[in-house]
Amino acid sequence: MIPETPHEEAEEEIAHRAPPTKKRKTRQTVKEENVSVTAPMMVFRPWTVTDMKEAMVHLPSPDEAGEIFSTELVTFCKEFSPTVHELRRLLAVKLGASSWHKVSGRLQREDCRREHNEWEHRHNLEYRTAVEELAESMRTAFPARADTSKIGNYCQNREENVQDYYHRLYEIFNKHSGLIEPADRGNQPETWECHLRSWFLNGLRPEIAQAVKASYIEWKNGRLSAVLAHALHAEELQTAKKERVKAKTDKDLQLALVQAVSRLGEPSVQRRQQTKGEEVKDEARGMAV
Numbered sequence: 001m002i003p004e005t006p007h008e009e010a011e012e013e014i015a016h017r018a019p020p021t022k023k024r025k026t027r028q029t030v031k032e033e034n035v036s037v038t039a040p041m042m043v044f045r046p047w048t049v050t051d052m053k054e055a056m057v058h059l060p061s062p063d064e065a066g067e068i069f070s071t072e073l074v075t076f077c078k079e080f081s082p083t084v085h086e087l088r089r090l091l092a093v094k095l096g097a098s099s100w101h102k103v104s105g106r107l108q109r110e111d112c113r114r115e116h117n118e119w120e121h122r123h124n125l126e127y128r129t130a131v132e133e134l135a136e137s138m139r140t141a142f143p144a145r146a147d148t149s150k151i152g153n154y155c156q157n158r159e160e161n162v163q164d165y166y167h168r169l170y171e172i173f174n175k176h177s178g179l180i181e182p183a184d185r186g187n188q189p190e191t192w193e194c195h196l197r198s199w200f201l202n203g204l205r206p207e208i209a210q211a212v213k214a215s216y217i218e219w220k221n222g223r224l225s226a227v228l229a230h231a232l233h234a235e236e237l238q239t240a241k242k243e244r245v246k247a248k249t250d251k252d253l254q255l256a257l258v259q260a261v262s263r264l265g266e267p268s269v270q271r272r273q274q275t276k277g278e279e280v281k282d283e284a285r286g287m288a289v
Helices: 008-017 049-056 066-080 084-095 097-106 122-141 148-152 162-176 191-203 206-215 224-288
Strands: 021-023 031-035 040-044
Touching (some): 049 084, 066 122, 084 122, 097 122, 162 224, 191 206, 191 224
Antiparallel strands (some): 021 031, 031 040
16 A cells, blocks of 8 residues: 655654554455554555555456456455555556546545544545445446356256256356346345246256256246255256166176076087987997997
């Protein structure tokens, strides 16, 4: 950060009066707190280019997820507490010139900083307002964009279990559907859940999807959690059936092998019996002579 440098006399006074500094770790430590007898005191130190890159790398791209970016931006400011001027520099680096130009006018030009450790404290009103207004402008400037072609390309692989497929689709759906996952899904499925449920069913392996539709009569309008539960159950049943079929096949193969070996030994026995019979006949003819 770029703090105002106090006078040397003030620095000496703070050094004598303030107790030892207690560093608070976040993703990268960019702020410190001095714990005094009366209340926490915010002490800022400068940001470096490395600090900026390491701190901002955790934020998603606003071009792909403006809503998520705005939410993460507020969280970022709660954790790292950049001043308004520093936030301007940070976002210019993160967004690039063209994207930053879309929202730069919404961030106040006057510098201000977080004054109190508690985010909702009244001393933070000006700073908190600046951050929240900027976050709202991010939502407006970077609306969610839908790209259903990328969602439609995701289907359950032959060797992929239902749970892994669901988690993979969940990530892709949230990224490309243009819909925001509700914090509370409520008692009835909303738009986000209905669309994810449909894509989930469409991408299931055909035999599992058919089993779900056969066992769950409300698969068209029911909850996503219920559809997922039926899919997992269908997968378990089909896996158990495959194992039984495999076990029977292995048993049949073993039986066929034993029978084949037995048949291979039969001609030898017949030849021995035939040879013995001929020897008896020869002896009988000799005695007759």
